[in-house]
Amino acid sequence: MKLVQHFIDGRFVESENGRRFVNVNPATGDVLGEVAEGGKPEIDRAVAAARRAFGEWGRMPVAKRSAILNRIADLIEERSEELARLETLDTGKPLSLSRTLDIPRAAYNFRFFAAFVKGLGTEAFQMDDVALNYVLRRPVGVAGLISPWNLPLLLLTWKVAPCLAAGNTCVIKPAELTPMTATKLAEICQEAGLPDGVLNVVHGFGPDAAGSALTEHPDVNLISLTGETTTGKAVMRAAATNLKRVAFELGGKNPNIIFADADLDDAVETTVRSSFSNQGEVCLCGSRVYVERPIYDEFLRRMVEKAKGLVVGDPFDEKTNVGALISEEHLHRVEGFIERAVKEGGRILVGGRRPEHMTRGYYLEPTIIVDVDRRCEIVQQEVFGPVITVQPFDSEEEVIEQANDTHYGLSATIWTTNLKRAHRVAARLEAGIIWINTWFLRDLRTPFGGMKQSGIGREGGVHSFEFFTELTNVCVKL
Numbered sequence: 001m002k003l004v005q006h007f008i009d010g011r012f013v014e015s016e017n018g019r020r021f022v023n024v025n026p027a028t029g030d031v032l033g034e035v036a037e038g039g040k041p042e043i044d045r046a047v048a049a050a051r052r053a054f055g056e057w058g059r060m061p062v063a064k065r066s067a068i069l070n071r072i073a074d075l076i077e078e079r080s081e082e083l084a085r086l087e088t089l090d091t092g093k094p095l096s097l098s099r100t101l102d103i104p105r106a107a108y109n110f111r112f113f114a115a116f117v118k119g120l121g122t123e124a125f126q127m128d129d130v131a132l133n134y135v136l137r138r139p140v141g142v143a144g145l146i147s148p149w150n151l152p153l154l155l156l157t158w159k160v161a162p163c164l165a166a167g168n169t170c171v172i173k174p175a176e177l178t179p180m181t182a183t184k185l186a187e188i189c190q191e192a193g194l195p196d197g198v199l200n201v202v203h204g205f206g207p208d209a210a211g212s213a214l215t216e217h218p219d220v221n222l223i224s225l226t227g228e229t230t231t232g233k234a235v236m237r238a239a240a241t242n243l244k245r246v247a248f249e250l251g252g253k254n255p256n257i258i259f260a261d262a263d264l265d266d267a268v269e270t271t272v273r274s275s276f277s278n279q280g281e282v283c284l285c286g287s288r289v290y291v292e293r294p295i296y297d298e299f300l301r302r303m304v305e306k307a308k309g310l311v312v313g314d315p316f317d318e319k320t321n322v323g324a325l326i327s328e329e330h331l332h333r334v335e336g337f338i339e340r341a342v343k344e345g346g347r348i349l350v351g352g353r354r355p356e357h358m359t360r361g362y363y364l365e366p367t368i369i370v371d372v373d374r375r376c377e378i379v380q381q382e383v384f385g386p387v388i389t390v391q392p393f394d395s396e397e398e399v400i401e402q403a404n405d406t407h408y409g410l411s412a413t414i415w416t417t418n419l420k421r422a423h424r425v426a427a428r429l430e431a432g433i434i435w436i437n438t439w440f441l442r443d444l445r446t447p448f449g450g451m452k453q454s455g456i457g458r459e460g461g462v463h464s465f466e467f468f469t470e471l472t473n474v475c476v477k478l
């Protein structure tokens with residue numbers, strides 16, 4: 001896509017002032033094309049269009065809305081190869097991952113919520129023979145949906161599908177680094193028969209730009225954001241102007257706890273995946289690995305061997321396991337974390353540098369750091385790259401305490417064959433999502449979200465509808 005435009009009220013348009021910014025391919029550093037740079041005027045027009053469209057869309061019979069969402073899913077599947085290629089061009093992630101994860105999940109997000117909304121019920125409470133209460137579930141209005149660059153279409157559709165299924169309309173602000181698949185989604189929605197104005201896309205930046213114009217807008221009722229914790233704080237302040245309802249999926253610093261009785265083959269295999277998938281640019285990646293001392297040396301030996309065997313390179317090459325990081329700026333940021341970790345006493349066992357065979361693009365070798373103290377920045381802050389720390393532990397009590405010792409609380413993974421211990425530890429970890437002997441296994445009916453500074457609210461199944469609908473209790477005197 002040489003030119004990526006906004007999609008407002010059913011039309012692809014440029015910004016009023018004609019401003020554009022460039023879109024760069026992280027795998028090569030080449031310019032992919034230009035993107036319309038929106039600001040307040042575009043957000044104002046998009047919100048007005050979404051408000052006009054709300055009446056008809058919100059009142060449309062659920063079965064009809066659901067059929068349109070299923071049609072969107074069909075079209076995503078029909079165009080999956082094109083979408084996968086665009087996603088890889090924008091992000092630098094392996095094409096194999098775009099093909100097997102990002103795009104199929106995007107289609108499934110629509111299918112899942114199209115089906116779920118048809119079975120959605122509400123509550124009723126009878127007060128003996130005095131009165132009957134029943135609850136109406138209604139759409140809220142116009143939603144601002146703000147998405148990040150790491151799983152662009154997957155995470156965007158995770159918001160769009162329940163938002164539309166519930167009868168709301170939306171203005172999307174995709175991440176500025178990955179604008180392409182959001183624009184294709186607009187095209188697909190139009191082809192699927194979504195009425196004009198129901199879904200709008202405005203491209204641009206976050207602070208003092210399109211993002212803040214959306215979060216401050218007085219006629220926007222809901223904001224759903226996936227992004228950094230610092231962004232969540234800024235958006236919350238902006239959303240306070242008219243008390244918008246907010247849902248935040250924010251950063252993580254997820255512990256991965258491996259007890260000595262774990263199935264070591266499985267634990268190593270999955271920990272390599274949970275550490276380096278998507279270049280470590282997944283909010284759910286386990287970046288703090290805690291290993292019980294009796295198996296610490298053996299675990300590390302195997303992890304290092306596996307990490308060395310990962311192929312870092314051209315994301316379009318079938319053999320590639322680890323592609324490019326999202327941008328030059330992000331690569332510098334991740335390298336900064338590694339440098340400071342070494343200054344704080346950390347020892348790099350593998351990786352820590354750019355691969356010599358990649359002369360262009362923003363690549364980094366999978367990196368394992370040991371000998372770090374729990375207070376080190378690398379153990380406390382989200383890096384969002386292919387970098388993990390591994391630390392030994394001696395007791396269940398100690399590892400629970402260390403695992404909980406950050407201001408994040410998104411996910412955690414426990415590896416053990418001791419069933420009682422698995423449940424005991426799960427109940428004490430401060431995280432919204434806990435996996436036992438697995439990772440990234442998702443049932444979309446379950447609540448998804450973070451504790452502490454990893455987020456506000458939960459999405460998934462009925463939880464998405466708790467956010468995207470308004471409840472009204474009607475009390476009838478009998």
Ligand code: NAD
Nearest residue numbers: 148149174175206207211212227228231234249250251283
């Ligand atoms: P980011 O916070 O920089 O940007 C996310 C989006 O917010 C972008 O569209 C950006 O333009 C917009 N934005 C930034 N500042 C804004 C402001 N002041 N007002 C309005 N909008 C603003 O995040 P990112 O770098 O794109 O993504 C990586 C982060 O996202 C990581 O911290 C990662 O953990 C987190 N993440 C969380 C989840 C989750 O489910 N919890 C999933 C994926 C990513």
